[in-house]
């Protein structure tokens with residue numbers, strides 16, 4: 001670590017108040033030179049992707065999230081209109097909600113939002129509201145799971161009579177989101193509210209959700225296009241409808257992303273933060289995901305950034321095969337929370353334990369608006385936050401642990417847009433470096449199919465319960481199922497009031513009856 005390396009490795013965008021310090025990643029000029037041809041391909045692939053090539057060969061889709069903040073880039077007028085028109089519509093809709101032209105079932109102003117979605121249809125909106133939503137016009141809560149207790153707990157915090165429900169699902173067929181919507185609908189109806197008059201859908205045109213919304217007279221429907229992936233959808237209708245309803249500055253969010261896109265579109269490799277970051281990931285992980293990425297924003301409002309990046313990075317890069325069909329089992333594991341809090345949790349292991357990670361510090365230069373008190377002579381809380389961040393970087397490096405530091409001036413819609421765009425493009429670049437498709441998610445389908453098989457078995461097991469006690473082997477024989485899977489069905493039914501269970505000495509001896 002040296003002053004010279006710091007100066008030489010820094011990518012600084014003074015006009016954006018942004019810098020990326022890679023001096024503690026030890027990426028040498030020779031390493032970069034060794035990636036020469038791949039770097040040319042990185043730029044060529046990006047030109048093709050932004051030009052509307054089929055960048056997701058498996059699903060024969062274009063990948064157009066970069067157009068969302070610069071619709072002029074969209075390859076056709078039709079695609080451009082598919083961005084600009086919904087943007088205009090959603091702004092107008094938010095204004096109508098705020099000014100009372102769109103009102104509740106009882107003719108009152110909507111004051112709260114309940115967003116129902118999962119994965120990319122929730123994580124982006126959650127990040128945005130946590131990061132920049134402190135003065136939001138409408139309070140927002142989320143259903144992002146099919147946990148019934150979680151939904152009950154969330155519903156209990158709402159004033160349903162004043163709540164607008166946003167159901168967000170690109171495919172319109174995701175079971176967790178469908179369940180959440182049906183649960184909310186039942187709760188609203190129980191409270192005497194016409195659900196459709198409180199509901200808005202963001203989904204693909206013609207999807208199951210779209211049809212449901214039409215049939216149930218939803219107040220509004222916003223389209224989500226197939227050329228936007230869920231994990232890169234935060235700057236589409238998915239993120240912008242809730243953000244506009246919260247009264248957040250969506251133009252600044254988009255402008256921040258557009259500004260970072262502009263900088264990182266440059267073929268000047270040394271001045272391209274996304275490229276330098278992708279190369280640093282490659283060096284740290286040996287291009288094979290050998291190290292995990294620990295995200296440490298030193299700012300409470302960015303606490304969800306690691307969760308957001310977890311999906312963006314892991315769903316994009318976690319792939320079994322490369323583009324030539326070779327088994328490569330790629331990916332980079334992402335976790336984190338915030339500093340300095342994590343110094344009192346897992347940073348001990350980072351410093352002294354297994355060296356299987358590289359850290360990403362996110363520095364927010366300004367501590368707070370206005371004056372600070374001195375917490376001890378001469379020092380403020382912000383001084384401490386900075387001290388802990390600088391100290392941790394140094395302590396990690398001393399022990400051979402790599403880190404990089406991204407600095408922004410403060411967390412604003414603009415800077416959040418920049419950060420989102422930076423990581424989106426870094427993921428695109430890295431995917432080219434390691435020759436994988438970042439834009440499909442075949443692995444998720446396996447879990448969905450297995451869940452459907454379990455639900456089918458559960459239905460059959462449920463039908464075999466009688467007043468006479470049976471063990472799992474007996475029921476398994478009757479339904480022609482695997483005894484362990486049948487046992488879990490029986491335990492589930494017993495724990496949810498649909499069966500009685502008496503414990504034996506082992507699961508095989510447990511008995512179940514109606």
Ligand SMILES: O=P(O)(O)OC[C@H]1O[C@](O)(CO)[C@@H](O)[C@@H]1O
Pocket residue numbers: 118119120121168169170171172173174177229230231315441444
């Ligand atoms: O918006 P949808 O279609 O409900 O999908 C939600 C999430 O599910 C996934 O498709 C994975 O199952 C994610 O990629 C996506 O963000």
